[in-house]
Amino acid sequence: xxxxxxxxxxxxxxxxxxxxxxxxxxxxxxxxxxxxxxxxxxxxxxxxxxxxxxxxxxxxxxxxxxxxxxxxxxxxxxxxxxxxxxxxxxxxxxxxxxxxxxxxxxxxxxxxxxxxxxxxxxxxxxxxxxxxxxxxxxxxxxxxxxxxxxxxxxxxxxxxxxxxxxxxxxxxxxxxxxxxxxxxxxxxxxxxxxxxxxxxxxxxxxxxxxxxxxxxxxxxxxxxxxxxxxxxxxxxxxxxxxxxxxxxxxxxxxxxxxxxxxxxxxxxxxxxxxxxxxxxxxxxxxxxxxxxxxxxxxxxxxxxxxxxxxxxxxxxxxxxxxxxxxxxxxxxxxxxxxxxxxxxxxxxxxxxxxxxxxxxxxxxxxxxxxxxxxxxxxxxxxxxxxxxxxxxxxxxxxxxxxxxxxxxxxxxxxxxxxxxxxxxxxxxxxxxxxxxxxxxxxxxxxxxxxxxxxxxxxxxxxxxxxxxxxxxxxxxxxxxxxxxxxxxxxxxxxxxxxxxxxxxxxxxxxxxxxxxxxxxxxxxxxxxxxxxxxxxxxxxxxxxxxxxxxxxxxxxxxxxxxxxxxxx
Numbered sequence: 001x002x003x004x005x006x007x008x009x010x011x012x013x014x015x016x017x018x019x020x021x022x023x024x025x026x027x028x029x030x031x032x033x034x035x036x037x038x039x040x041x042x043x044x045x046x047x048x049x050x051x052x053x054x055x056x057x058x059x060x061x062x063x064x065x066x067x068x069x070x071x072x073x074x075x076x077x078x079x080x081x082x083x084x085x086x087x088x089x090x091x092x093x094x095x096x097x098x099x100x101x102x103x104x105x106x107x108x109x110x111x112x113x114x115x116x117x118x119x120x121x122x123x124x125x126x127x128x129x130x131x132x133x134x135x136x137x138x139x140x141x142x143x144x145x146x147x148x149x150x151x152x153x154x155x156x157x158x159x160x161x162x163x164x165x166x167x168x169x170x171x172x173x174x175x176x177x178x179x180x181x182x183x184x185x186x187x188x189x190x191x192x193x194x195x196x197x198x199x200x201x202x203x204x205x206x207x208x209x210x211x212x213x214x215x216x217x218x219x220x221x222x223x224x225x226x227x228x229x230x231x232x233x234x235x236x237x238x239x240x241x242x243x244x245x246x247x248x249x250x251x252x253x254x255x256x257x258x259x260x261x262x263x264x265x266x267x268x269x270x271x272x273x274x275x276x277x278x279x280x281x282x283x284x285x286x287x288x289x290x291x292x293x294x295x296x297x298x299x300x301x302x303x304x305x306x307x308x309x310x311x312x313x314x315x316x317x318x319x320x321x322x323x324x325x326x327x328x329x330x331x332x333x334x335x336x337x338x339x340x341x342x343x344x345x346x347x348x349x350x351x352x353x354x355x356x357x358x359x360x361x362x363x364x365x366x367x368x369x370x371x372x373x374x375x376x377x378x379x380x381x382x383x384x385x386x387x388x389x390x391x392x393x394x395x396x397x398x399x400x401x402x403x404x405x406x407x408x409x410x411x412x413x414x415x416x417x418x419x420x421x422x423x424x425x426x427x428x429x430x431x432x433x434x435x436x437x438x439x440x441x442x443x444x445x446x447x448x449x450x451x452x453x454x455x456x457x458x459x460x461x462x463x464x465x466x467x468x469x470x471x472x473x474x475x476x477x478x479x480x481x482x483x484x485x486x487x488x489x490x491x492x493x494x495x496x497x498x499x500x501x502x503x504x505x506x507x508x509x510x511x512x513x514x515x516x517x518x519x520x521x522x523x524x525x526x527x528x529x530x531x532x533x534x535x536x537x538x539x540x541x542x543x544x545x546x547x548x549x550x551x552x553x554x555x556x557x558x559x560x561x562x563x564x565x566x567x568x
Contacts, residue, residue: 028085028086031083038137039134039136040135040138044145046141049097050140051080051099051138052134055137079096107132116161118163123169124172147166147168148165161173205398211453216453220365222324222395224325229283230284230316234288237288238381240290271386289371290309291371307392308369320393321393326398328398331401337494338430344434347430348432348460349430350446350457351457351458353458355427359399366385369385370384407420411449415441419431436464436466436467439462460477461476461477
């Protein structure tokens, strides 16, 4: 449902001279015997009931888990129950998914109704339907019919306005004259204005980020002003180092790999030893990270990764991540990327090497990325610090993704811009082109654009082997030319196994399990079921898509194959 922060929920009205009002009502909600009123849209085309987070807090409702994930404006995995109390009618229990925000104030502007005749004789469900106001609730098709009284309609003379009676009063549907700048108001949830927090994040990035002479982005940490300062973090870092060293004494191979990891960082210039004259900084001006390792055997490049812990608490209970703004999500949902990937005739996959560490930390902020380390057979504990953005820090994802978008914004080629802006999820690229020539041009351009800021994109794979064979060996996912052309060759991308040749998504079979789900927003892959037969319910359960056109599109995108172990 979330597409470029803008989605059309039903119809788009193209008449530039028409203002369209929706069926709004002021509805009574019974909260422990007290009546509270919300402004609702009654929508006979909506399959879900939706309520804003503000309304949930106002009513002090209890949240519960929601099996249907809502992709949209602030959608989350929660829902809430509440009780509508219409006049002279039994209470109605509504189960609604919770959204941060559903739409801007509706209608978009005030409309004078003094000359309307019929409206003066009616008890309206929303007496101020012609005045912009916030919407708290959308009541969908499941309850719409129960809330209507009869099928009769009343009309205003000479203008396209009709009324229908509901348990809340008369609902209006109006088409009246408006200004030309009101183009797509009917059932459009338009671009939501950035929140105060999002504006602060963007303003901080724009005002503090600069480029080095080599083109690399240099960023500053986005500290919150309202959170208390950091206190002592060195004590917990020393305790955790002792614990780690005790473990490494028992595992020499792991100790060697840790040491190699640290030495690689120093050799690449991504880490440095803190000079003695810069050691005595006040606690609020520094922070010590702790480290631990994770293993990923499926990786063809980095089997072991050392993770930095920016959430470790200082003696005041505040961590570095507590003090940092968590920037808004600015990339597409996984599902959108995967669907678009299936539409390309020639598919391309790649990822950016050491993506976070291609972005440089401002010199003033490096001391917030200090760590303690002791080499094997050494008695000295060194104080090191990162010079690059690193994983484990709350702001790192934004600091690595936002520069990519800056690069894309400066590109004139729309295909390249689309590839970087909409076909990437963190460091993974899933893109393509209609033919081989276009794919080669796209591949070359993306490599060139990203290299301007020090981003090296490699591990290339394609449904057309020529696009891989033309690249140097260090740019390929595999250097085995036989594998590139083999139908058995597969890689994992965004949680899905992909066979580049013949361009299939392959289902994972899990023993003793009906399905597996990888969140957020990935496919439910059913074990032992025919994909062709169950693709409609598959997509509905995972994404809430039920309209026929959407289901057909997704079935075409994911399950053209007659083999139930593959998605084409």
